[in-house]
Amino acid sequence: MSRRSYVSVLDDVLTPLGFRRTGKRWSRVVGDMLEEIDLQVSSVAGTTANLWTSDLATQELLREAIPWKRPLGIIQEGQRIGELMCGRDIWWKNEPNGPAELAEALRVYAPRYFEGRRRLEDQAKFLGRGTQKWSWTPGRIYLALTLYRMGEVDEARRALSNPPKSEVGTWKEQADSVRSWLGCGSGGETRQES
Structure with missing residues (x-):
């Protein structure tokens, strides 16, 4: 056999x-x-x-x-x-x-x-919910969008505040785009949740 x-x-x-x-x-x-x-x-x-x-x-x-x-x-x-x-x-x-x-x-x-990864709360925890330190920009972007889906819009905006000064290039541009989409842009209107 x-x-x-x-x-x-x-x-x-x-x-x-x-x-x-x-x-x-x-x-x-x-x-x-x-x-x-x-x-x-x-x-x-x-x-x-x-x-x-x-x-x-x-x-x-x-x-x-x-x-x-x-x-x-x-x-x-x-x-x-x-x-x-x-x-x-x-x-x-x-x-x-x-x-x-x-x-x-x-x-x-x-x-x-x-x-253990299906609930939004579990995803947010894995992505670093509650930590102020950025570990990596892609994960921070996903954390902000996950928090937004949970209805935690202010927390989602805070998750993308204070990016590291060393963040440059396309990841910085992508984080800025998500920040703007969330209504964090300078002088922009606050995004209304759907």
């Missing part, structure tokens, strides 16, 4: 969960969330899986707030399966049980991971 591939074993686990495969990537949409799992293969390290989420409604607001930027580099939040299992990176290499072990890890850990 021949050994089954990672793709076929993961298909058996992920298809009943509503995922559809394209190549080595499985995806599904739950509410506003695009949830994806990709198989990463390295000739040196072996095989592992990455889990990704992106909020489609926030992406639409991003397109509205930065209409001049096409195509947009949509931010996804990701995690390796090993980090979810035990806090460290795990790769399976030439192991007969590797496909089954990886599939079982995804069956156990993926649902909890995805469920």
Whole structure:
């Protein structure tokens, strides 16, 4: 009997969960969330899986707030399966049980991971809600738009205030565009929530 591939074993686990495969990537949409799992293969390290989420409604607001930027580099939040299992990176290499072990890890850990990123409150927390320090501009933009969706417009505006002086170029322009869209622009009218 021949050994089954990672793709076929993961298909058996992920298809009943509503995922559809394209190549080595499985995806599904739950509410506003695009949830994806990709198989990463390295000739040196072996095989592992990455889990990704992106909020489609926030992406639409991003397109509205930065209409001049096409195509947009949509931010996804990701995690390796090993980090979810035990806090460290795990790769399976030439192991007969590797496909089954990886599939079982995804069956156990993926649902909890995805469920923990669907609520706007969870997304805002992950993106740094409540912190004044900018970690990276794309995440700060997403935080502001997530807070806006939550109805926290003043907090969304504050999230984009005081960008680092070192921020230049296209990220600064994109943050300025979102600030303006939120009604933070100098002398502009305050944006009315829909």
